[in-house]
Amino acid sequence: MLKLTKSLILIILVLVGFSKTLQAQNTGTTKYKCMIQMTNYMGEGAYIVVSLVDAKGGYNKTLYVLGSDKKWYADLKEWHKAFSKKPSNISAITGASVTGGDRSVVVLEIENAKINSNYKIRFESAVEDKPYNVKDLEIPLTTESLSAKNEGTGYIRYVRFSPN
Amino acid sequence: MNLSIWRYSHLTLAISSFLFLILATITGIILAFEPVVEKSKRPNLESLDQISLAQSLPIWKKKYPSISEIEIDNFKTLIAKSSDFPKEIPSAYIHPKTGEFLGESQVQNPFFEWMTALHRSLFLHELGRFFVGITAFLLWLITISGTLLLIQRQSGIRNFFKKIPKENFAQYYHVVLSRWMLIPIFIIALTGSYLSLVRFEIFASPKVNLEVDLDKINASPQIAFHDFKVFQSITLDEVKSIEFPFSEDPEDYFTLKLSDRELAVNQITGEILSEQKYPFSQIMTTLSLELHTGRTNLLWALILAIASINILFFIYSGFVITYKRVSKKTKNKFKAIESQYIILVGSENGGTWDFANGFHQQLLKQGKKSFIDSLNQYQNYPEAEHLIVFSSTYGIGEAPSNANNFKKLLKEHPQNQHINISVIGFGSHSYPDFCKYAFELHDWLSNESWAKPLLDIHTVNDKSIEEYSRWTEAWSAQSGIAISGKTQISQPSKFQKILVISNTSGHHNDTFLIRFQAKKWVSIKSGDLLAIYPANDHRERLYSIGMVGKNNLQLSVRLHPQGLGSSYLHELKTGENIKVRIINNSHFHFPKKAKEVVMICNGTGIGPFLGMISQCSKNVKCHLYAGFRDANSMMLYKPQLDDFSKQNKLTSSTFAFSREIEKQYVGNLVEKDASKFANILKNGGVIMLCGSLAMQRDVMEVLKAICENELRQPLSHYQAHAQILSDCY
Known part of the structure; x- marks a missing residue:
């Protein structure tokens, strides 16, 4: 009897523990290394913002901003519109702008729950006195695309991810 | 004719660009200090030319497995990007040999960033860049026209560094400083123009594009990083940046950006996958940037700052010169x-x-x-x-x-x-x-x-x-034309105060010597004029200055009973300060080159000569011919004259007295020594006259005869060659 009780308690404990881990996997985040390789365009350094976009195309979260001078943020029109309405602290996820031909490796922190659930990652780019790209690159946030090489359409040649 | 063309273009260019130039210069001066500030924020490390990549790269990789990039900046500091740094710092300074973490890397100071934008584009984007580019180009033309002006002024390149006569402050320093600042300003202007041209893609500066054939990448044999031949051959001083392979996939490779080329290196076999030299235009762009900003060499940055400060001075002094020329003429x-x-x-x-x-x-x-x-x-x-x-x-x-x-x-x-x-x-x-x-x-x-x-x-x-x-x-x-009498009369502006240090006026003589002490920084020469304001109004009186000792002015004055100036000076007591103005009288300065100088004077005209003789160097022969009324009126000067003879400063002195038994004037003395005067003139000596106009007329008559009879040259020939100078009243 005592043995049974003990094993029951153990099972319950294990079950509780397991469900907690499950919960953690759903609500937790994972870091991804993201490499942005630029095309050989001529001109100033590009400002690029990486955002999480929901199924309707609404901005859900800013994942990274490449370019530190706030004066140019207005050039990233769509993101700037949304960001001005609902500002958040982005100082920890801000890095340097990238010039033509260069590459930049940044770390993105993505909620596990958003993966494979109709979210997209958008790379928006702007260069001083050059055209602006709302969707230089937009990819569905799926396990598949996080392991592939994704070609850009504007200043970005391609983007690659790898788990950090 | 040519001179005026260059002067005209120099001025036109200056006028058309000076506003932008001032802005660009001031921001430039501030930016010149950026390298100094940036350098001070970085760890001070040993030189990189002894460290090979094969030696250091494996250490970095071992210490920071996720390292994605190493950049070596203009200050030879290593900046690494990795997610292995403490507190999730994305990029940090590391030690080149040990890979030791040396603190978070600093982004560009926002103040300098702001200043750079102002310097480059005046916050006007493309339009501003255009103006700044044009300004740089105009500055280049100004430098060239200025150089040509300078060469013409000095009559030839060979005389480029010859002495420049000091006419006035603005003129003198505009010319003197431009000789030294020509080269740095030329470089600033040229590199600035070049960078603008590159920016506007007039000089294309194509990016290097490494072509890597992914199908031909070998996945074996595996070689350790420190055995890569290519890493062994590269030392860190050549490296600008290294991009590490994004993953361990053989298709990901190292990209090395060196000072003259880019390389792609297989991360497994160490083979060179692709190699490309930078085109000439890119090397020129880098060189221009380094020369324009001084960011690789603090000494050069300092020279750039000094040159920029001089640009401001040139703008100021150039306009002063122009203003003077225009208002005079x-x-x-x-x-x-x-x-x-x-x-x-x-x-x-x-x-x-x-x-x-x-x-x-x-x-x-x-x-x-x-x-x-x-x-x-x-x-x-x-x-x-x-x-x-x-x-x-x-x-x-x-x-x-x-x-x-x-x-x-x-x-x-x-x-x-x-x-x-x-x-x-x-x-x-x-x-x-x-x-x-x-x-x-x-x-x-x-x-x-x-x-x-x-x-x-x-x-x-x-x-x-x-x-x-x-x-x-x-x-x-x-x-029938309305003209106002309230014309703006340009008032002399440079007043100064001088201190009376002695006055012999108490000795019941109608001629007296008065001495003043001037401020140390004032440059005055014997022969300059002292303007005094006896009634403290617009009326000024001029006296010829003799400099005796440093900053000591001596005037020799004859008291006229109704004389405004002389009676004022007569009453001055030791210790009083008076307001005066010094008027440069360069045509009556002691000649710089003559070996022999004759000074002819009468009465108080001896004043400036007393100063000149006292400061005359020993290898110049000085002769004095002085006329006085009688031996008594010479007594005032006798002590000084005796000193000069004792110190061998005065080679000869001859006196004429007009009211003694043997009536004699200075003119007579000159006549007597006619052959001596002829010789002196012939050998390039100088004759100086100071005193009354009557005396001047007499002496000039005699000199005229000497010139015509003994030298077969008109008097005007010697006057034109500044061998006969006079300052009479």
Whole structure:
């Protein structure tokens, strides 16, 4: 009897523990290394913002901003519109702008729950006195695309991810 | 002719660019300090040329497995990007050999970032960049035109570093400093222009594109990083940046950016997958950037800062020079032959010009065709209706130097129509023959059949605005043209205070020596003039200065019972401070090159010579010929003269006394030593005269005879070669 009780308690404990881990996997985040390789365009350094976009195309979260001078943020029109309405602290996820031909490796922190659930990652780019790209690159946030090489359409040649 | 073309273009370029230039220069000066500030924020490390990549890269990779990039900046500091740093710092300074973490890397200081944007584009984006680029190009042209001006000024490249005569502060330093700053400013302007051209893609600076054939990448044999041949051959001083392979997939490779080329290296086999040298244009761009910013060399950055500060000075001094040139040379908008109003000026020191110019400007403002010139430039004025003569008198009722030819010219150029004439004389009642020359002018003009006196002659005592206004009122009433007498007279501005340190006036003599102490920084030479203001108003009196000892001015003065200046000086006591102005009188400075100098004077004219002899170097022979009334009036100077002889500063001294038994004048002494004077002139020596005009006239007569009889040259030949200098009153 005592043995049974003990094993029951153990099972319950294990079950509780397991469900907690499950919960953690759903609500937790994972870091991804993201490499942005630029095309050989001529001109100033590009400002690029990486955002999480929901199924309707609404901005859900800013994942990274490449370019530190706030004066140019207005050039990233769509993101700037949304960001001005609902500002958040982005100082920890801000890095340097990238010039033509260069590459930049940044770390993105993505909620596990958003993966494979109709979210997209958008790379928006702007260069001083050059055209602006709302969707230089937009990819569905799926396990598949996080392991592939994704070609850009504007200043970005391609983007690659790898788990950090 | 050529000179004026270069000067004109130099000025035009300066005017068209100076506003932007000032802005670019000030921001440039501030930015020159960026390398210094940036350097101070970085760890100070050993030189990189001893460390090979094979030696250091494996250590970095081991310490920071997720390292994605290494950048070596202009200060030879290593900046690594990795997610292995403490507190999730994305990029940090690391030690090149040990890979030790040395702190978070700093982004560009926002202040300098802001300043850089202002410097490059004035916050006007493309338009601003365009203006800044044009400004840099204009600065380049200014440097070139300035260089040509300088070469012409120095009469040839060979004389480029020859001494420059010091005319005035702005002029002198504009020229002197430009010789030194030419090269750095030239480089700033050229690199700035080049960078603008690159920015506007006029000089294409294509990016290097490494082509890697992914199908041919080998996945074996695996070699350790420190055995990569290519890593062994590269030292860190060549490296600009290294991009680490994004993953361990053989298709990901190292990208090395070196100072002259880019390389792709297989991360497993160490093979070079692709290699490309930078094109010439990119090397030029990098070089221009380094030269323009001084970011690789702190000493060069400092030179750039100094050169930029000098640009500001050149803008300032250039405009001062131009202003002086323009304001001195009265610009005549109309030609003499087309003007209705002719203003002629006779003036020795330029004071009368101020009045005449004011009058001229007022006529021009009212749309009248007015023309202003010296009396000596008198000619035919076919359209003239009014002739207005402004003249001072020189010495004993004589013509000022720019009017001494007028009497002759007047006869040579009879005018063909009736012209209204008005004469106004300037002078001072404290001198005999007040405005005598103006009266003479009026008489001569009145005798001409074409001349109709509009007004009787007027005179102005001591620049009195009231008396001048009285004349302008009368002239306006007669001519029907409103002219104000309240002309802006340019007042001398550079007053200073000097201290009386001794005055011999107490010794019941009518001649006395007075000494002053000037401020240390003032540069005064014997022969310069001291202007004093006895009544503390606009009336000034001039005295010739002798410099005895450092900063000590000595005047030799004769007391005139009614003399405004002399009685004022006579009363001055030791310890008093007085307000004065120093007037540079460079034509009567002691010659710099002559081996032998004769000084001829009478009475108080010895004053400047006492200074010159006391400061004369021993390898110049100085002779003094001085005239006095009697032996007694020489006593005042005797102690100083005896000292000079003892110190071998005075080679010979000869005296003439006009009221002793044997009446003698200096002229007689010169006559006696005629052959000596001829020799001195022949050998390039200099004769200086100071004293009364009567003495000057006598001596000049004698010298004229000597020149013509013994040297077969006219006196004017020696005057023109500055071998005969005179300063008489």
